[in-house]
Amino acid sequence: xxxxxxxKIHYRVKVIPIKRIQVWDxxxxxxxxxxxxxxxxxSIKNEGLQNPPMVQKDGRGRFLLMSGQRxxxxxxxxxxxxxxxxxxxxxxxxxxxxAASVIENLHRxxxxxxxxxxxxxxxxxxxxxxxxAHSLGISRKxxxxxxxxxxxxxxxxxxxxxxISSSVAINLNQIVPNVNKxxxxxxxxxxxxxxxxxxxxxxxAKHPSANHRKLLKKAxxxxxxxxVPLTLSSSYxxxxxxxxxxxxxxxxxLARQIVVSWLSKRSHKR
Numbered sequence: 001x002x003x004x005x006x007x008k009i010h011y012r013v014k015v016i017p018i019k020r021i022q023v024w025d026x027x028x029x030x031x032x033x034x035x036x037x038x039x040x041x042x043s044i045k046n047e048g049l050q051n052p053p054m055v056q057k058d059g060r061g062r063f064l065l066m067s068g069q070r071x072x073x074x075x076x077x078x079x080x081x082x083x084x085x086x087x088x089x090x091x092x093x094x095x096x097x098x099a100a101s102v103i104e105n106l107h108r109x110x111x112x113x114x115x116x117x118x119x120x121x122x123x124x125x126x127x128x129x130x131x132x133a134h135s136l137g138i139s140r141k142x143x144x145x146x147x148x149x150x151x152x153x154x155x156x157x158x159x160x161x162x163x164i165s166s167s168v169a170i171n172l173n174q175i176v177p178n179v180n181k182x183x184x185x186x187x188x189x190x191x192x193x194x195x196x197x198x199x200x201x202x203x204x205a206k207h208p209s210a211n212h213r214k215l216l217k218k219a220x221x222x223x224x225x226x227x228v229p230l231t232l233s234s235s236y237x238x239x240x241x242x243x244x245x246x247x248x249x250x251x252x253x254l255a256r257q258i259v260v261s262w263l264s265k266r267s268h269k270r
Contacts, residue, residue: 011054011086011087011088011089012086012087012089013052013084013085013086013087014084014085014087015082015083015084015085016055016063016082016083016085017081017082018072018075018076018080018081018082018083020061020062020063021053021055021062021063021064021065021072021083021085022058022062022063022064022065023064023065023069023072036070037070037073037074037077038074038077040070040071040073040074041074041075041077041078044071044074044075044078045078049071049075049083049084051068051071052068052071052083052084052085052086053065053066053067053068053069053071053072053083053085053086054066054067054068054085054086054088055085055086055087055088056087056088057087063085063087066088113146113149113157113160113161113166114149114157114158114160116146117146117147117149117150117157117166118150120132120136120143120146120147120150121146121147121150121151123135123136124143124147129143129144129147145166145167145170146166148170149166149169149170152169152170152173153173153179155179155180155182155183156169156172156173156179156182156183156186157169159183159186163186163187163190164186164189164190164197165194168186168189168197168201169186171201172185172186172201175201175204175205175208176204176208185204188212188216189201192216192219193223195223196219196220196222196223197219199218199219199220199222199223200215200216200219203215203218203219203222230255230259240254240255
């Protein structure tokens, strides 16, 4: 977590009615996995609550949840009336606590791209791109992709991951501003492999008025030009393997180099 959020905190243990705990309004990453919550509830029932949720008094007789959203959900599933909590007295302000809660949820479970993007956008606003990426243990590039995905229209977000990938969704939204048209394009290219999709969108960006059939034909031709299946006899395959081991290179990469070199020489002779 960013140094900004590694503050020394002070708290006191208190048992309070669970109904007095409130989750902050702008809560991010709160689409909790039901199976995971059931497993956690079972663990708490058998072993007890090892780490109480952290709360902060709001001055109106309520306690605002700072961290422990999954634990709170599990305790509610167990029909708990009162629970022990750590009541913060010093160290966290609300914005820091929100970021800490988001990070905790992101690290504890797999999230849908939509929820992950929303959470990353929140962290970017509070911690910056570098701080948010570091806190999640992901690269700045990956973090920025999630932030970009968060800004997409809902209709396009809903296409991920069933119809298209998040990176294709971001690219498509930039190329086709009209949401309904973008959805139509997404449905058309959903059956294509990743390379053909990429070629299709590149061509669409250059020729926005071109019809689907022409774009698809050109995209497939480009994909074929870049990917040519190569079948070797067993003797040549062994030679390629031996040479790749000697050069400490990937056999497929070495084969490409050999083919490109041969074609280059042939073109110079002509």
